[in-house]
Amino acid sequence: MEELYTRRLILRRWRASDLEDLHELLTDPQTAEGAGFIASRSMEESLVRLSGMINSSDAWAVTLKEDDTAAGWIRFRPDDILKNRRGFQVGYAIREDLRRQGYMQEALAAAMGYIFEDASSASVSARVKPDNAASVKVLMKNGFSLAGRLPGYETAGSAGEVLLFIRTRDDPLPKEDASMMAKQLSSLCDPSEGWLTCLCNAVAFIYDEMDMINWAGVYFLKEGKLYLGPFNGKPACSVIDLSRGVCAKSVRDRSTVVVPDVHQFEGHIACDSASASEIVIPLMLEGELLGVLDIDSPIRERFGEYEKTMLEGAAKVMTGFLKGYREERQ
Numbered sequence: 555m556e557e558l559y560t561r562r563l564i565l566r567r568w569r570a571s572d573l574e575d576l577h578e579l580l581t582d583p584q585t586a587e588g589a590g591f592i593a594s595r596s597m598e599e600s601l602v603r604l605s606g607m608i609n610s611s612d613a614w615a616v617t618l619k620e621d622d623t624a625a626g627w628i629r630f631r632p633d634d635i636l637k638n639r640r641g642f643q644v645g646y647a648i649r650e651d652l653r654r655q656g657y658m659q660e661a662l663a664a665a666m667g668y669i670f671e672d673a674s675s676a677s678v679s680a681r682v683k684p685d686n687a688a689s690v691k692v693l694m695k696n697g698f699s700l701a702g703r704l705p706g707y708e709t710a711g712s713a714g715e716v717l718l719f720i721r722t723r724d725d726p727l728p729k730e731d732a733s734m735m736a737k738q739l740s741s742l743c744d745p746s747e748g749w750l751t752c753l754c755n756a757v758a759f760i761y762d763e764m765d766m767i768n769w770a771g772v773y774f775l776k777e778g779k780l781y782l783g784p785f786n787g788k789p790a791c792s793v794i795d796l797s798r799g800v801c802a803k804s805v806r807d808r809s810t811v812v813v814p815d816v817h818q819f820e821g822h823i824a825c826d827s828a829s830a831s832e833i834v835i836p837l838m839l840e841g842e843l844l845g846v847l848d849i850d851s852p853i854r855e856r857f858g859e860y861e862k863t864m865l866e867g868a869a870k871v872m873t874g875f876l877k878g879y880r881e882e883r884q
């Protein structure tokens with residue numbers, strides 16, 4: 555990582571001589587609360603954290619040009635819950651007396667420019683507590699938009715709702731060939747190994763492969779109801795009646811249903827309260843509807859035309875696996 559210069563700041567690597575400055579930041583309860591870390595209890599603890607910062611290639615010290623004090627930090631890590639491999643999660647903190655003067659915004663603008671110059675990163679996310687208005691402002695001014703809410707998100711040992719903000723590159727990376735996923739599934743799964751084996755790996759593949767999804771799985775249609783099949787994500791509703799919900803609509807219409815905002819879909823069944831958008835694709839084998847492929851995302855409008863084409867291709871391959879299931883059932 556390079557040193558970055560702004561009007562009032564220098565973003566540089568951490569140094570051993572920053573210990574006192576870092577300790578001041580790490581022991582301030584308000585900074586800890588806002589940035590979501592457990593406050594340091596001793597100089598020794600701060601020293602351990604400083605060594606982590608010095609050794610890490612993703613943590614900048616935000617220093618004041620005028621006196622070289624380390625007044626805050628910005629840190630980028632590979633995105634965790636969104637599993638966005640091309641993306642980073644940003645975290646930051648700034649000393650109390652420097653807040654509301656545009657310092658953090660200035661620092662973040664420089665850091666974002668640097669991160670987006672790296673062609674391999676397509677998006678940056680940030681998680682903010684809903685009452686942290688100053689931080690929300692910093693993000694909005696830096697081109698982030700509110701993408702969703704994550705309930706029960708753990709920060710500093712306590713769980714609570716956080717707001718998820720995302721900024722995507724203005725020139726997003728070119729999307730891959732939409733038929734790629736179907737091809738990958740075909741080569742990953744050998745139907746001679748059994749339909750259930752194949753289906754389990756197929757949903758695991760989709761869950762692992764796609765960014766920004768929190769649930770992927772199959773429901774089987776049996777005697778007018780949907781029964782939970784192989785899935786990845788939080789435990790879900792095991793039996794769904796065909797009278798309500800997105801999966802049921804897909805069964806009734808015998809077609810793909812894309813829901814950009816599940817909160818606007820009357821009758822939506824919330825298995826994971828983090829879900830914000832959803833796509834359901836019927837699994838049709840020779841005209842018979844055997845079940846559905848259901849995928850949820852924690853951000854709104856996750857599934858566009860590209861994702862629909864890609865997942866319909868994947869569903870077709872998965873339907874092929876279901877030949878064995880249909881035979882067993884008969």
Ligand code: SME
Pocket residue numbers: 769790791794798799800801802821822823824825826829832848850
């Ligand atoms: N949301 C679905 C229920 C299944 S879960 O999302 C896994 C529905 O409304 O049918």
